[in-house]
Amino acid sequence: MLSLVLRTAAMLLAMAGVISPQARAASRPHVVWIVVDSWRWDHVDVYRPGVALMPNLAQRAQNACVFWRAYAASSWTVPSVASLFTGAYPSFHGATMFGSTLRAEQILAPRLFSEAGYSTVAFSANAFLSKGSSFARGFAEFIDGNTLLGPGRKGKARAASVVKALDEWLGKRREIRGTPVFVYVHLMDPHWPYGPADEFLSQVLPRFGDPSELRRLIGELYFGPLRLEGEVAPDLQSAVRALYAGEVLATDRALEELFTVLERHELTRNALIVLTADHGEELFDHNHLGHGRTLYEEVIRVPLLVWFPGQRKRIDIHDVVSLMDLFPTSLELAGVQLKGDKALHGGRSLAACAPTSSWATRFQRWLRRKKCEDPSRTVIAELFPLKPQAATPPPHRAAVIRNSLKLLVASDGTLQHYDLMADPRELGRVELPSQGFKELEAAWTEFRKSLASAAPPAARITPDAATREQLRALGYGD
Numbered sequence: 001m002l003s004l005v006l007r008t009a010a011m012l013l014a015m016a017g018v019i020s021p022q023a024r025a026a027s028r029p030h031v032v033w034i035v036v037d038s039w040r041w042d043h044v045d046v047y048r049p050g051v052a053l054m055p056n057l058a059q060r061a062q063n064a065c066v067f068w069r070a071y072a073a074s075s076w077t078v079p080s081v082a083s084l085f086t087g088a089y090p091s092f093h094g095a096t097m098f099g100s101t102l103r104a105e106q107i108l109a110p111r112l113f114s115e116a117g118y119s120t121v122a123f124s125a126n127a128f129l130s131k132g133s134s135f136a137r138g139f140a141e142f143i144d145g146n147t148l149l150g151p152g153r154k155g156k157a158r159a160a161s162v163v164k165a166l167d168e169w170l171g172k173r174r175e176i177r178g179t180p181v182f183v184y185v186h187l188m189d190p191h192w193p194y195g196p197a198d199e200f201l202s203q204v205l206p207r208f209g210d211p212s213e214l215r216r217l218i219g220e221l222y223f224g225p226l227r228l229e230g231e232v233a234p235d236l237q238s239a240v241r242a243l244y245a246g247e248v249l250a251t252d253r254a255l256e257e258l259f260t261v262l263e264r265h266e267l268t269r270n271a272l273i274v275l276t277a278d279h280g281e282e283l284f285d286h287n288h289l290g291h292g293r294t295l296y297e298e299v300i301r302v303p304l305l306v307w308f309p310g311q312r313k314r315i316d317i318h319d320v321v322s323l324m325d326l327f328p329t330s331l332e333l334a335g336v337q338l339k340g341d342k343a344l345h346g347g348r349s350l351a352a353c354a355p356t357s358s359w360a361t362r363f364q365r366w367l368r369r370k371k372c373e374d375p376s377r378t379v380i381a382e383l384f385p386l387k388p389q390a391a392t393p394p395p396h397r398a399a400v401i402r403n404s405l406k407l408l409v410a411s412d413g414t415l416q417h418y419d420l421m422a423d424p425r426e427l428g429r430v431e432l433p434s435q436g437f438k439e440l441e442a443a444w445t446e447f448r449k450s451l452a453s454a455a456p457p458a459a460r461i462t463p464d465a466a467t468r469e470q471l472r473a474l475g476y477g478d
């Protein structure tokens with residue numbers, strides 16, 4: 001109650017112009033964005049209680065806002081995280097290929113937080129988001145995969161190293177008390193190559209078949225002749241799914257440790273905490289493994305949990321939202337001004353979803369007609385060739401979604417219609433599209449027209465040798 005009184009007083013003084021910028025910054029909430037790479041929504045107990053892979057998160061969700069239908073703006077890291085950092089569609093931020101950089105004039109979330117007096121830091125285990133990349137712009141400190149792994153070590157930087165680095169960083173910064181912090185965390189554990197610790201693998205194997213047979217297949221996959229090419233046998237598919245499930249179980253433990261660290265350093269009390277994925281992961285749903293190739297549900301629908309400042313109860317939102325929304329949402333709740341709303345090109349604030357007992361806030365929302373739920377919302381995800389010299393473009397160019405209807409735009413421009421209510425796995429197209437689909441087609445036409453105002457993409461860069469090595473270890477060839 002006391003902190004509420006102090007914050008209200010700070011707000012009133014700030015409005016009257018008699019409060020210093022430092023005091024204004026101190027009244028702002030901490031903002032923590034946690035992104036889990038390649039994390040499927042249907043492997044989360046919050047959405048599927050029987051899946052039993054993320055029990056700790058299910059507990060934590062009891063005072064979270066659970067978004068049931070959140071979509072990434074693309075199906076792989078670079079364009080999706082660029083949309084998260086800019087609130088813009090991939091066509092507008094232009095970071096759509098391997099080596100893409102964000103344009104110098106692009107306004108990124110960390111820069112805005114930094115200008116508003118926030119201490120900004122990133123812990124990224126993803127090699128695309130490295131210290132030398134344009135994603136590091138605006139962060140005072142950027143701890144990347146090379147640092148997390150340590151000299152000479154290759155492969156995937158594990159969540160435990162991220163949590164340890166975060167704990168150490170917060171421990172050394174006692175002075176941040178009184179200064180709001182913007183923390184970006186990017187975990188890589190569920191990303192290929194899957195290799196969970198045996199403690200987790202042994203827990204999930206019995207759900208996928210005979211554990212000893214699955215272990216034999218996994219051994220042959222990593223050290224023997226088995227390859228994941230062409231038609232993959234059903235028992236090998238099960239072995240791969242078990243490995244992935246093991247990684248998700250391990251991520252649940254890591255997230256719990258991360259939340260404990262945030263609590264220990266008092267970063268949960270007056271804080272906006274966002275937990276999501278940059279994209280999902282296909283586990284042979286449409287005969288492939290991985291992501292960045294299509295825009296089916298398994299790669300663009302993602303978990304999204306938001307703990308708004310002071311939230312005590314769980315809230316469930318079933319309308320379609322986009323990860324681009326997190327940029328304006330976080331800025332609004334932090335009281336950070338975005339210069340020129342039009343620069344967003346896609347994202348829309350979900351701040352109205354934050355619970356409030358304040359009459360003033362409710363009245364303001366009513367005055368501005370700000371609603372959290374919006375059943376008429378249309379979201380779009382986009383995909384471009386990963387390399388300019390790609391021999392064939394990916395099968396999908398865009399996905400346009402409203403309610404249960406989804407339009408998939410193929411790379412040659414042809415349209416495929418899906419009703420996710422009747423066909424959640426997108427196994428059969430709707431042959432006679434209804435009026436609802438006409439509206440989606442009109443939304444796609446409108447979007448294409450708006451692309452005329454999109455700036456050209458920035459030049460591509462070649463990552464340094466250590467980052468290229470990390471990318472190779474994650475399955476990205478040169």
Ligand SMILES: [Zn+2]
Pocket residue numbers: 037038076077078278279
């Ligand atoms: Zn990713």
